């Protein structure tokens with residue numbers, strides 16, 4: 076595991092910015108491979124062929140491409156997106172897991188990116204065992220979050236209401252969360268459901 | 276540094292030492308309308324000064340100290356009226372001190388962290404706060420007036436017939452459960468970058484509130500309700 080490099084793709088049309096980030100990354104302790112794409116379409120293609128871990132993106136490229144971004148996030152849930160914050164766009168904050176500005180120190184940027192790395196590892200580990208929720212419990216949880224009643228959950232998953240109640244009890248025991256709205260926040264934090272799917 | 280060293284209180288102990296051993300007793304004093312400057316008084320002397328029965332004071336203090344209530348308590352009607360005052364004062368503290376304080380921390384947190392996740396947390400808290408206010412209003416406007424009538428009036432009062440201690444106990448819910456959820460979400464799951472000062476204040480407020488609510492519910496369920504049931508039984512006999 077230690078030796079597998081981090082695959083980082085930089086989505087940025089400015090060659091100056093790309094070269095700068097590229098040299099910062101290669102001079103750091105991060106063991107990585109860096110790719111470059113110039114737009115969302117190239118990024119989508121890249122994600123299909125390479126096993127990318129982190130995207131560093133100029134959020135300018137996200138403008139009016141919400142559908143594509145949502146799709147990418149859904150298809151590659153363990154991807155981390157780091158935004159380059161030009162201080163002008165809200166998107167840098169909302170669509171990304173972290174952001175830095177071009178005036179941040181290389182140390183800061185490296186720190187940020189290596190944190191994304193460990194985050195990925197713990198996330199993919201968590202995907203196997205969300206506080207040891209079983210696959211079935213995760214399905215029940217998803218239904219709860221979507222506001223379904225026990226009866227509806229039973230019908231959808233083809234199990235008895237009694238079994239649904241048992242699953243709910245186990246979910247509460249394992250997570251320590253009892254209320255429906257609390258479980259919703261839990262499911263979002265654990266990336267079991269997409270926050271975009273939840274109405275606020 | 277403070278260590279939690281509370282032992283079972285008895286009436287010959289000095290109140291100041293007791294507060295030192297368990298500072299949560301300050302909240303209890305406040306709910307009893309007792310000033311924090313307790314001088315060198317023993318628990319017994321303090322009770323005499325404020326005209327509170329020693330037995331009641333020590334029982335409630337021991338709930339705060341982490342001990343249970345005795346099974347066979349014989350509280351007087353005057354004691355129970357004081358318990359209701361105590362509970363009302365606690366309600367005031369939740370309504371106008373603790374919940375607004377926690378609410379303001381969450382709002383600040385949301386301002387500093389515009390993520391939708393934190394927005395959800397705020398929504399969660401607001402819904403919870405509304406439920407709590409309903410609970411407190413119900414007790415202040417329906418349950419407590421009933422108990423006060425029961426304790427003060429003669430048995431011919433027909434207005435009382437529509438309510439009973441049992442009915443109150445059946446509708447009595449734990450309002451600290453969702454608080455527990457909120458604490459767990461912040462402690463285990465929701466990812467917030469730094470802002471440690473604010474988050475620590477929020478945690479301390481949550482723990483303070485949670486503990487007081489816990490004791491509060493115990494007082495309602497193990498002192499007020501059983502006493503009410505007893506009085507009703509005697510009157511109907």
Ligand SMILES: [Fe+2]
Pocket residue numbers: 362366411414491495
């Ligand atoms: Fe109450």
Ligand SMILES: [Fe+2]
Pocket residue numbers: 410414447448492495
């Ligand atoms: Fe209550």
